[in-house]
Amino acid sequence: xxxxxxxxxxxxxxxxxxxxxERRSARRHLDECADCRVRLAGLRSVAEGLTRLERAPxxxxxxxxxxxxxxLRASAPSPxxxxxxGALLPxxxxxxxxxxxxxxxxxxxxxxxxGWAPEPAPSEPAPRAFRLGAAGLERLEPAERRIGTRRFxxxxxxxxxxxxxILGEPRLASEAERSALxxxxxELAELLAEADVEVVAVGQRLRLSxxxxx
Amino acid sequence: MSFPxxxxxxxxxxxxxxxxxxxxxxxxxxxxRHAGLVFNLCWRLVGEREEALDLAQEVFLRVHxxxxxxxxxxxxxxxxxxxxxxxxxxxxxxxxxxxxxxxxLTAPGREPAEPGPDPEVRxxxxxxxxHLAAALESLPIAFREAVVLRDVEGLAYDEIAEVLKxxxxxxxxxxxxxxxxxxxxxxxxx
Numbered sequence: 001x002x003x004x005x006x007x008x009x010x011x012x013x014x015x016x017x018x019x020x021x022e023r024r025s026a027r028r029h030l031d032e033c034a035d036c037r038v039r040l041a042g043l044r045s046v047a048e049g050l051t052r053l054e055r056a057p058x059x060x061x062x063x064x065x066x067x068x069x070x071x072l073r074a075s076a077p078s079p080x081x082x083x084x085x086g087a088l089l090p091x092x093x094x095x096x097x098x099x100x101x102x103x104x105x106x107x108x109x110x111x112x113x114x115g116w117a118p119e120p121a122p123s124e125p126a127p128r129a130f131r132l133g134a135a136g137l138e139r140l141e142p143a144e145r146r147i148g149t150r151r152f153x154x155x156x157x158x159x160x161x162x163x164x165x166i167l168g169e170p171r172l173a174s175e176a177e178r179s180a181l182x183x184x185x186x187e188l189a190e191l192l193a194e195a196d197v198e199v200v201a202v203g204q205r206l207r208l209s210x211x212x213x214x
Numbered sequence: 215m216s217f218p219x220x221x222x223x224x225x226x227x228x229x230x231x232x233x234x235x236x237x238x239x240x241x242x243x244x245x246x247r248h249a250g251l252v253f254n255l256c257w258r259l260v261g262e263r264e265e266a267l268d269l270a271q272e273v274f275l276r277v278h279x280x281x282x283x284x285x286x287x288x289x290x291x292x293x294x295x296x297x298x299x300x301x302x303x304x305x306x307x308x309x310x311x312x313x314x315x316x317x318x319l320t321a322p323g324r325e326p327a328e329p330g331p332d333p334e335v336r337x338x339x340x341x342x343x344x345h346l347a348a349a350l351e352s353l354p355i356a357f358r359e360a361v362v363l364r365d366v367e368g369l370a371y372d373e374i375a376e377v378l379k380x381x382x383x384x385x386x387x388x389x390x391x392x393x394x395x396x397x398x399x400x401x402x403x404x
Contacts, residue, residue, distance in 0.1 A: 007394055011393055017370075046393045049342050050350075056250075
């Protein structure tokens with residue numbers, strides 16, 4: 001029996017991407033070689049599993065942002081797309097946006113951020129702010145606010161406080177922390193010595209940082 | 215260059231021409247045709263629905279800006295796939311280095327355990343999908359792009375080569391190695 005089929009041949013066979021002659025040759029080999037049949041079956045199960053992965057329709061938030069229409073009310077006027085590039089933001093969108101921005105400013109001025117944490121939509125994130133500028137549709141950049149020493153970031157869930165005592169920026173772990181980690185998990189020593197990986201501390205937790213895929 | 219009016223490429227070029235001429239319904243048609251495709255591709259490449267929504271917006275902003283200059287060297291679908299892949303790649307490259315918890319690192323999937331049976335006899339349905347989706351996220355991006363375009367989006371090798379701007383032989387190799395890596399990861403599940 002000839003040598004085993006190359007991985008690329010097996011995978012291409014699965015996709016019908018082998019030339020006729022090579023396909024016939026591969027089929028003959030597979031009739032005789034159980035190892036290659038097993039390898040092919042494994043590749044097939046992965047490929048078939050991937051084709052069955054859930055596919056979601058485009059979220060309504062995206063429809064609203066890009067077309068200005070709710071998909072279930074497609075006959076409604078389209079405030080964004082039905083305008084040439086460079087057109088002004090349509091009035092029906094200006095008013096709600098103005099109200100939202102005014103509320104955000106008032107809350108920022110009077111310390112209202114502390115209590116303002118709207119519940120996230122369970123299945124779909126809220127749309128972000130946008131405008132129709134001279135260059136076409138433009139998304140407004142996410143905002144960050146600081147009130148005293150406290151930092152807030154705007155996310156799809158509203159303003160979220162970034163607590164450095166919980167999250168914080170990763171810092172390189174101290175020698176003592178590193179030693180304690182290796183005493184607890186000596187199997188990590190080889191990885192730390194050979195890979196481009198460092199022990200970092202994020203808040204109270206020790207983590208490995210670097211390309212762990214290599 | 216001229217194309218029969220009924221050809222897909224002629225239809226794509228007509229959409230681009232209408233957009234350039236200020237016919238806003240042309241962009242809406244492009245969006246309707248490709249919204250699901252773009253969102254799902256972003257989702258599978260970056261792994262998170264919220265980030266996929268954000269990226270899908272970026273894709274259509276870019277399409278809106280450049281549709282008028284679409285020249286028809288590839289189909290509109292291929293062009294939009296390419297914009298999407300490039301934006302996802304750019305977003306992933308700007309992320310911080312991989313931060314994994316020690317629990318992740320020492321999870322059973324990373325131990326050199328005896329390989330179990332092949333995935334087809336291990337799990338079925340939703341369980342396999344969950345594991346596959348997680349394993350997909352852990353693939354190097356070059357393999358992930360190729361595997362997703364082939365197995366999730368169903369593109370032929372030559373179209374994937376056009377989207378990724380690499381030779382067909384590279385596509386063949388990336389798909390094969392990506393699938394093999396996924397198979398290995400599923401086999402090492404407890």
